[in-house]
Amino acid sequence: MKEYRSIRSIQGPLIRVWDIEEVGFSEVALVKLKDGSVRKGRVLDISRESALVQLFEGTEGINLEDATVSFLGETLHVKVSEEMLGRIFDGLGNPIDGGGEVIPEKKLDIDGAPINPYAREYPNEFIQTGISAIDAMTTLVRGQKLPIFSGSGLPHNELAAQIARQAKVLGKEEKFAVVFAAMGITFEEARFFRRELARTGALERSVLFINLADDPAIERIATPRVALTTAEFLAFEKDMHVLVILTDMTNYCDALREISAARKEIPGRRGYPGYMYTDLATIFERAGRIKGKKGSITQIPILTMPEDDKTHPIPDLTGYITEGQIILSRSLTKKGLYPPIDVLPSLSRLKEKGIGEGKTRKDHGNVTAQLFACYARGKEAKELALILGEAALTEEDLLFSKFADEFESRFINQGIDEERDIFETLDLGWELLKMIPRKELKRVKEEEIEEFMK
Secondary structure (H helix, E strand, O other): OOEEOOEEEEEOOEEEEEOOOOOOOOEEEEEEOOOOOEEEEEEEEEOOOEEEEEEOOOOOOOOOOOOEEEEEEEEOEEEEOHHHOOEEEEOOOOEOOOOOOOOOOEEEEOOOOOOOHHHEEOOOOEEEOOOHHHHHHOOEEOOOEOOEEEOOOOOHHHHHHHHHHHOEEOOOOOOEEEEEEEEEEOHHHHHHHHHHHHHOOHHHHEEEEEEEOOOOHHHHHHHHHHHHHHHHHHHHOOOOEEEEEEEOHHHHHHHHHHHHHHOOOOEOHHHOEOOHHHHHHHHHOOOEEEOOOOOEEEEEEEEEOHHHOOOOHHHHHHHHHOOEEEEEOHHHHHOOOOOOEOOOOOEEOOHHHHOOOOOOOOOHHHHHHHHHHHHHHHHHHHHHHHHHOHHHOOHHHHHHHHHHHHHHHHHHOOOOOOOOOHHHHHHHHHHHHOOOOHHHOOOOOHHHHHHHOO
């Protein structure tokens, strides 16, 4: 392995090595310092004469004259094994739980292999999260990518931990696993996730990857890819159904912007690189099912919208790539409701494919459409009352306004450890619809009213 003593410049986390031969893009580099310590890096850019390398451990203390660089001739790989379940790793896949090294079954490229679109199976099976607002209104389907759009200070971490604990495939005894990747989080948040998953026993079927806020930005770029490579191994080689939770994608995109600035690239919207859409697609499109394979990968990316702005580049581009969104509401949080899911702007584009007889229940589609319509009308009535006063509302408007309050406090609101199965959720929906006159129930069939409105 050839060693180069030709580092000519250091810029932040980047070094430029000159007079190189046969070095490839994304290749792993090792930088050996005078004291014998070795730092790992990745080739970000190459030309005929030089390579730009970003170091995972940073460039502090590197002497241009003494340091040597060698290139391994391979891209960044991660060691994977079924033994990883129940374990906690750093953002690059190194164990941090004191449990020793994992004996690898395989060593896989973190960038994965693209799935041929023709080989994809259409997502059509229901995943129960135990959370009424998700299961009924924005249904999660196996193989889907369904992001959660949150804001600073909203309880997205609690919601992520609850989904990780409670998610299951309904009515089937199948191997189910959770791969949880946390990027740029604080030590306190990391401790929360570890404690919550361990407390409920969910850690036994989970693999945790934690990249802290003070870890290098380049590690943050690698973390979701390491997590997804592990998920692909468990799904497509061990026949597991894997739920991948990625939090917080905003920290990931900020790291992407930081690296782009260090490379002196021309910035796009809000300073983010112009290729951010493509980069996010290389992560989100690794969800799905493959024909002939039992396993599947379902993704729930979580992102905090800067200033609660849905038009910010991160949620905007994420919305284009994924199949819907779950939006958390600051106003519902102020009312003391949990989870504060705003069902009106939230959407699951694959909902209709994962519900109905044999999957959930035959009345699922109609009853949730009716709940949605009644809640929307109730919200309109409340807004009208703010402008004209409650005295200006008709009796029906007041009824729908009351329904909206009950829907929020009884249907959306539930305990952080409360798990409702889909049948409980649908029954609760019918119970709430008793408040509405029958002549207003235009989205449910008469036979459904007779059968389910007890």
